[in-house]
Amino acid sequence: MTPYDATSGQGPRALTDGFGRTVTYLRVSVTDRCDLRCVYCMAEHMTFLPKAEVLTLEELDRIASAFVALGVRKLRITGGEPLVRKGVMDLIEGLGRHLRSGALDEITLTTNGTRLTEFAGRLADAGVRRINVSLDTLKPALFRTLTRGGDLAKVVAGIDAAQAAGLHVKINAVALKDDNAAELPELIRWAHGRGCDMTLIETMPLGEVEADRTDQYLSLKQVRAELESFWTLTDIPLSTGGPARYVEVAETGGRLGFITPLSHNFCEACNRVRLTCTGTLHSCLGQDDASDLRAVIRAGASDTDLADAIRLAVDAKPKGHDFQIARAAAPAVRRHMSTTGG
Ligand code: SAM
Ligand code: SF4
Numbered sequence: 001m002t003p004y005d006a007t008s009g010q011g012p013r014a015l016t017d018g019f020g021r022t023v024t025y026l027r028v029s030v031t032d033r034c035d036l037r038c039v040y041c042m043a044e045h046m047t048f049l050p051k052a053e054v055l056t057l058e059e060l061d062r063i064a065s066a067f068v069a070l071g072v073r074k075l076r077i078t079g080g081e082p083l084v085r086k087g088v089m090d091l092i093e094g095l096g097r098h099l100r101s102g103a104l105d106e107i108t109l110t111t112n113g114t115r116l117t118e119f120a121g122r123l124a125d126a127g128v129r130r131i132n133v134s135l136d137t138l139k140p141a142l143f144r145t146l147t148r149g150g151d152l153a154k155v156v157a158g159i160d161a162a163q164a165a166g167l168h169v170k171i172n173a174v175a176l177k178d179d180n181a182a183e184l185p186e187l188i189r190w191a192h193g194r195g196c197d198m199t200l201i202e203t204m205p206l207g208e209v210e211a212d213r214t215d216q217y218l219s220l221k222q223v224r225a226e227l228e229s230f231w232t233l234t235d236i237p238l239s240t241g242g243p244a245r246y247v248e249v250a251e252t253g254g255r256l257g258f259i260t261p262l263s264h265n266f267c268e269a270c271n272r273v274r275l276t277c278t279g280t281l282h283s284c285l286g287q288d289d290a291s292d293l294r295a296v297i298r299a300g301a302s303d304t305d306l307a308d309a310i311r312l313a314v315d316a317k318p319k320g321h322d323f324q325i326a327r328a329a330a331p332a333v334r335r336h337m338s339t340t341g342g
Pocket of ligand 1 (some may be wrong): 040041042081110172173204287
């Protein structure tokens with residue numbers, strides 16, 4: 001077997017779990033920090049991690065590259081807000097070597113968009129082709145409320161900058177019953193009108209936040225039925241390797257995805273695992289399973305030891321999650337989405 005080479009990311013292939021699913025997709029959270037405080041994601045006063053607990057850029061590169069060597073074809077950089085991490089562009093540019101070598105198909109990013117005016121050009125130059133921007137409303141006042149202080153104009157300017165740099169932008173919105181349900185058709189029309197795909201997400205019970213998620217939860221089955229009362233939605237087989245089911249909207253000519261962790265379980269086709277900024281590998285978004293890869297590398301592990309630890313963690317990937325939105329129920333997992341990475 002070809003030995004693992006950390007620089008090129010070339011080496012032994014195929015990372016398969018105990019249920020025969022092959023892991024080809026790694027999400028890397030590069031920070032737990034954020035310049036926004038979305039109500040469904042974070043508590044108002046979050047305690048962020050001390051620096052020593054957070055992986056350095058070199059450690060992030062090493063672990064991500066080990067996954068590439070084991071057959072991961074797609075990396076998504078996320079957070080917290082990835083673009084607030086100092087040096088994140090150096091990390092992305094460095095990981096770009098795996099795109100050039102052909103070991104990796106894609107590096108993508110999930111961002112709140114506030115810093116895209118600054119970084120869009122560099123992202124495109126680094127080989128990033130597609131990004132997801134989270135945006136739940138086009139109303140400045142509601143945006144300020146939902147994000148606890150965010151400036152909508154900055155995000156829209158960021159999306160403009162990303163598109164001008166040639167990045168394909170997908171808009172992600174969390175469907176919130178009281179806050180943006182009525183506005184969703186307008187948001188979809190806006191996204192499609194500017195050539196963006198759009199994905200709707202159900203709120204997931206991750207981490208303690210002030211709001212009661214039972215109040216915010218809106219089933220996307222319900223949203224779809226509502227949209228179908230005035231639009232023609234046609235299922236399309238588009239697969240981005242993710243859990244979204246896509247439709248085409250005849251009236252807007254755009255694509256719309258539904259991510260329905262609660263009303264439709266998507267675990268059987270799951271191809272992904274998540275690395276937090278502290279080096280913890282979560283092989284399932286909705287379970288408390290965790291493997292500490294930071295301890296492995298900080299104990300001086302060789303590349304082979306690291307690859308073995310990754311294989312072991314992936315082998316134990318749970319069959320699926322069991323999210324439930326029950327009134328007063330505890331979150332399915334204690335960690336927030338900003339810790340795990342969206
Ligand atoms: N800060 C970046 C952003 O907002 O795009 C990346 C990280 S954020 C945690 C990733 C995605 O998770 C966002 O689209 C956000 O809306 C979503 N998210 C956060 N908390 C969530 C929750 N409890 N349920 C569903 N989606 C959530
Ligand atoms: Fe920050 Fe993204 Fe969470 Fe909003 S969803 S608080 S932008 S990490």
